[in-house]
Amino acid sequence: MIRSTISLAATGLLLSVSSTALAQSSGPAALEKQDAAPLSQLVADVNIPYQTFTLPNGLRVVVAPDHKAPVVAVSVWYHVGSKDEPKGKTGFAHLFEHLMFGGSENSDQSWFTPMQAIGATDLNGTTYFDRTNYFETVPRGALDTALFLESDRMGHLLGAVTQKKLDIQRGVVQNEKRQGDNQPGGLIDYDLYATLFPEGHPYHHTTIGSMADLDAASLDTVKGWFRDHYGPNNAVLVLSGDIDLPDAKKLVTKYFGDIPRGPQSHPAEADVPTLSAPVHKDFKDQxxxxxxxxxxxxxxxxxxxxxxxxxxxxxxxxxxxxxxxxxxxxxxxxxxxxxxxxxxxxxxxxxxxxxxxxxxxxxxxxxxxxxxxxxxxxxxxxxxxxxxxxxxxxxxxxxxxxESVGGFSGKAxxxxxxxxxxxxxxxxxxxxxxxxxxxxxxxxxxxxxxxxxxxxxxxxxxGQRSGDYEEATGVGAGKVVSGSAPNYYRAPLAGEHPMAETPAHTATPLERAASDAAETAPQSTSAGVDRSKLPEVGKIPDLDFPTVEHARLSNGIPVVFAQRSGVPVVNVAIDFDAGAAADPRDALGTQSFMLSLLDEGTTRLTGVQIAEEQERLGATLSASGSMDSSGVYLSALTPNLAPSLGLMADVVRNPAFRPADVDRVRAQQLASIAEEMKSPIGIALRTLPPLLYGEKYPYGVPFRGTGDPAVVAKLSTADLKGFHGQWLRPDNATIFVVGDTTLAAVMPLLEKSFGDWKVSGVKPVKNFDAPTPKAENRVMLINRPNSPQSLIFGGQLMPVQGTDNLEPLMQANDVLGGSFLSRMNMDLREDKHWAYGVQGFIYRVQHQVPYMIYAPVQADKTGPSIAAMTGDMKAFLSTKGITSAELERTISGAIRELPGSFQTAGDVLGALESNARYGRPDNYYETLASRYRAMTAQELDAAARKAIDPAKITWVVIGDAEKVKPQLDTLGLPVEVTAMAGGSDEAGE
Missing domain, CATH: 3.30.830.10 (Metalloenzyme, LuxS/M16 peptidase-like)
Structure with missing residues (x-):
């Protein structure tokens, strides 16, 4: 089934059209079932050329040349994870992953400071049961810097690991744990792994660890973990991208060759256990x-x-x-x-x-x-x-x-x-x-x-939640805690809460001094490497964006094309000027409902047949809507492009909206809305937009676009057909194609699938003239009892439009709230460790743009967190504007990351769609570097001060009112308390 998703957007008003325009539903003359390429042919296309070598210290290196972009993915995998943790030390692997981002002996600063400056993309680290990995994709000219830093934290780390850093990252990790726990059903994995795998089994506990064990982690035991497991002989380094074997050997030997072997790590063995009898458990939650x-x-x-x-x-x-x-x-x-x-x-x-x-x-x-x-x-x-x-x-x-060389997937x-x-x-x-x-x-x-x-x-x-939260005092349910997916353990992602006020063991100054003195003093040189400074960044070419070509079908539909031949895949998007802003004000959710039904049956095929045809062809079809547009997307294997386009055309042009399918999908959408109204972020996204935009402005709707449950319950087949005919029509469409083909080859296929699509009636328009309410600096507190954290979601409408030149404002916000190193994130995460992550972001839509702040924080720091973020903004917007160091880091990084930002056809496709949406020229991304170079601190400060005003921010807080309300009352702002939808009993009191 096509999953209809609405991106977080923010402005747009709908003007109902008096004359409904109905697109003709006659599709291609026949939807022939064409043969798919045989599996043997597809498998032959799956290949990653590579070479390997091993250093004398045991570091295994894999080199995979891929010269399509001037970037190299660097991926270091240590063969140790949470399954290797002894009893009483759960969470150590993940905790140490965080510490590895805190600086090394010869670069004693946040890992992200030099990485942002060199333009690293796909930068992160994860921990799971079996491994800990660190990865980044860097411009080829900055590869020396990346290898210097990776080798420094592999071989020269412990002198930079201090009690202060341990305490900070312990708090960050405990806030990450609270974030996972706070989600509906967030405690189940603890029981799941403890039930499937008996006490003492390496997989018995989840990766994030127990609060008690994290509290008990001492500096000595943490350093011992590094010594035992992080030697080069327990690691694999992969370099994938614009590099060949001779250069790789030279560079890796230079930076890693002097690191001594460590103890040989022996990953824990583990059999597959079988339960002696079936086990059943009943859980309750919000x-x-x-x-x-x-x-x-x-x-x-x-x-x-x-x-x-x-x-x-x-x-x-x-x-x-x-x-x-x-x-x-x-x-x-x-x-x-x-x-x-x-x-x-x-x-x-x-x-x-x-x-x-x-x-x-x-x-x-x-x-x-x-x-x-x-x-x-x-x-x-x-x-x-x-x-x-x-x-x-x-x-x-x-x-x-x-298709990509690195990141969370890809070749590396x-x-x-x-x-x-x-x-x-x-x-x-x-x-x-x-x-x-x-x-x-x-x-x-x-x-x-x-x-x-x-x-x-x-x-x-x-119902009322089963199980108790562990608090960061070592006292609680005693369960081992974490999320179930490695995504929970990505160091730099925005996430959640603060740390314990009093760790179970805090080293005395004497203990700390003794521990630090025991470490080897940092060395300025090693194996010919001058470690007294970071390597100079070499020449990094500006982005060479793929050539963009334009054409039109015989019925006038514009086609925008770019070739990208890294893998035999073609991505196609057909965008319609619709989106959630086109929803009738008295029928919110119509667009989302309609999009969800497109692949549930056409006049020729049932939903099952559509699903089977996608799978037979190896294609994927999806539909999504932003505030401003509705789109249907196809990813097709090049050998199967023709039949895949035929299927896409049938889904777009001829949806059947059969009553049985409508009723079934209606139940699914109502269930999705109900789940949104239980999730903290879902509640926030339904609550804040109407407060900012008001009832009449098109963007004043729940940002996920799923709509009003009372409306969705009543929408008819006729309503959905009417919306489809009114908005998904050829004179309201643009087709984008990026991938392994040519414009000359794809145009006849598009013409066959969409060229005879005709329309009658008047094209609809959206109207954005409705006034928005006066901004109010206030707090809306939504009571969610027993929440271990509070989700703070703030926003204001800025006096800018999405089609304006927003680059100076966006770069200014990178310093204030938009990056890991931003002032708000560093304040609440790294300095105060009240949050796993904080983000301020510009939610770009075509019309009036909001500034928004996302901050899941420790419950007992909710009020102070709002005060701290407000203080950070006021200082930034008045006397403490962008420093020269922040400007250099931000602008250099923005320029240097451009070549790594468009590795895949999907990246390029999104860029083409954005250019069309915001009225930008084809060479927009190629000219960004020169525009960045011309920016000054004064220009960025002026852009931020004109647009962002903390005195106009409306704050929505989802948390336990009994704990949070007294804190909010100290802010001097009006505070309104409301219950969660569904009643307090369902909320888990």
Missing amino acids: VANTTIARVWAVPGMLSKDAAALNMAASVLGGLASSRLDNQLVRDEKLAVSVSAGYEEFERVGVFTVTAVAKPGVDPEMLGKRLDAIIADFLKNGPTAAELQRAKTQNVASTIRGL VTLAEGAVYANDPDYYKKRLDATVALTPAEVRSVADKWLSRPVFSYTLSP
């Missing part, structure tokens, strides 16, 4: 809908059964045409969403099947049907057609993932995973070959072998 789940411990990624388990998950609940989707969601309408997934770790894996009950459905009955479908799958296995579609989607996903990650876990960078190819060779009988056999064992099942339903 959720709107009931979820049922079935979970098994299964083998990990190195097992011969891994590929079959992955395919079993796809067929059961991963594909859009999965068994669970077809039976529980589409046919029987018992669930609003389903999923099945296989999460594979080094030693073990976790196989999970979930279903979210449709409101009014008995969860016990849903559970029985879920179990029956699983039992049938274990008995009969997948059909040949199901397995073929799952294989095709798997191969297509792999191809797409290899793919090679590093194989090198670390299987001692084989090519392991991804072996897994792919194993997947393609699978038979239905083999998948059935493996699924039955592992999923017929005793299951851990649970039900999560609305």
